[in-house]
Amino acid sequence: xxxxxxxxxxxxxxxxxxxxxxxxxxxxxxxxxxxxxxxxxxxxxxxxxxxxxxxxxxxxxxxxxxxxxxxxxxxxxxxxxxxxxxxxxxxxxxxxxxxxxxxxxxxxxxxxxxxxxxxxxxxxxxxxxxxxxxxxxxxxxxxxxxxxxxxxxxxxxxxxxxxxxxxxxxxxxxxxxxxxxxxxxxxxxxxxxxxxxxxxxxxxxxxxxxxxxxxxxxxxxxxxxxxxxxxxxxxxxxxxxxxxxxxxxxxxxxxxxxxxxxx
Numbered sequence: 001x002x003x004x005x006x007x008x009x010x011x012x013x014x015x016x017x018x019x020x021x022x023x024x025x026x027x028x029x030x031x032x033x034x035x036x037x038x039x040x041x042x043x044x045x046x047x048x049x050x051x052x053x054x055x056x057x058x059x060x061x062x063x064x065x066x067x068x069x070x071x072x073x074x075x076x077x078x079x080x081x082x083x084x085x086x087x088x089x090x091x092x093x094x095x096x097x098x099x100x101x102x103x104x105x106x107x108x109x110x111x112x113x114x115x116x117x118x119x120x121x122x123x124x125x126x127x128x129x130x131x132x133x134x135x136x137x138x139x140x141x142x143x144x145x146x147x148x149x150x151x152x153x154x155x156x157x158x159x160x161x162x163x164x165x166x167x168x169x170x171x172x173x174x175x176x177x178x179x180x181x182x183x184x185x186x187x188x189x190x191x192x193x194x195x196x197x198x199x200x201x202x203x204x205x206x207x208x209x210x211x212x213x214x215x216x217x218x219x220x221x222x223x224x225x226x227x228x229x230x231x232x233x234x235x236x237x238x239x240x241x242x243x244x245x246x247x248x249x250x251x252x253x254x255x256x257x258x259x260x261x262x263x
Contacts, residue, residue, distance in 0.1 A: 054142035056104040059085035066098035073155065073261035074147050075101045076177075078140060080160030080184075081120070084113035091159070091250065097258050102154070104143055106161070107136070116161045121186075121214060130190035134172065136165050137191075141173030148176065155260045157181040157253060159245060160214060164188070167203065167222060174201040179260035181205070181253055184214050184243055187222030200226060203233040204256045206249055208241025 066072045075095075079088035085103035092101050106114030117132040119125050140156070147154045156177045158166040163185015170180035171187060171194050179202040194200050203226070207219045219235055226233040238249055245253070 054104075054139045054146065056107065056139055056143055057085075058105070058143070059089065059103045061089050061092060061101040061103070062099075063092050063095040063101055064098040066100060068100075070098060070100070072098040072100055073152070075099050075257055075261065076140070076144055076147065076154045076156045077101055077103045078116070078156070078158030078162030078165050079103065079106065079113070080158075080162050081115050082111045082113045083159075087113070088159070088162075091157075091245065091253070094250075095254050095258075097261070097263075099261065102143070102147060104140065107139070116165055121218070126188065126190060130188045133164055133168050133188055134191060136161075137168035137172055140165050141169045141176040144169065144173075144176040153178040155179050155181065155257050157183065157257055158185060159183040160185060160243065163205075163214070167205070170201040170203045171226070172198075174198050177201050178262075179204060181256045181260065182219075183245060183249065183253060184208065184211055186214055186218035187225065189221065189225070192222055192225040194229070194231070200231045200233070202260065204260065205233070205235045206238065206252055206256070207235060208238045208243070208249070210240050210242045213243035 062068060062070070075092065077088060077091060079085060085105050089101070089103055095101075106116040108115040108118060116136040117129065119129045119132055121129065123129070144154050144156060154177055156166050156169055157180070160183075163182035165185070166180040166182040167185050167187040168191050169177060172191060174194070175198070182203065182205045184207055185205070205219055205223070207216050209216050216237065223233045223235045236252060241249060
């Protein structure tokens with residue numbers, strides 16, 4: 001083999017090594033920056049303005065064969081960090097009963113979606129987090145109050161940040177909902193005491209025991225705090241489930257929401 005041919009062969013081999021390095025390996029995603037009020041608002045997300053006390057933009061879906069204007073139960077579904085109502089609506093696909101689903105958008109733009117709080121559990125600032133959760137819960141409670149009619153209250157469900165808001169609305173604003181179904185959320189310790197004279201709305205939470213974003217122990221602490229006061233709060237644990245909503249969890253959420261919504 002000539003020196004020129006040998007050199008060219010090695011060059012081709014090195015180039016091949018750069019292009020092909022074997023099967024892709026899973027890589028941990030970098031930690032998202034905390035959402036801030038300065039993040040530019042994403043575009044193209046269909047969340048029309050709904051002037052009201054709560055000041056939240058919402059999206060609606062009619063499921064289970066229901067049509068706009070039907071007298072059916074109302075479900076309020078609260079998305080998690082960085083999500084948006086249009087995407088989160090997948091959670092009610094296949095919901096078994098006629099219902100009107102109202103999906104609010106978090107007040108703070110974040111990435112391609114929105115956030116309910118700019119401080120997260122792992123930031124280690126419980127006072128500030130509790131204040132932001134309380135404020136978000138007040139807005140969602142106002143939306144739920146607006147949606148209630150003829151003595152019928154909506155059922156509230158939410159995932160992650162939306163789950164935290166759902167726990168909190170059930171405790172701090174129990175008169176606005178029929179029940180809460182939090183998914184992978186928890187009740188901040190500073191908000192675990194119901195306001196004087198108020199009994200929390202029924203809470204039917206679901207949580208995976210492999211959740212590393214919102215650890216199961218946080219949900220258990222909130223449940224224990226409410227149980228010690230004699231209040232209704234149950235927690236169904238899914239073994240091996242992380243901070244996601246697999247089909248088994250989705251079906252359980254549908255069943256719990258349907259039972260709380262009634263006919």
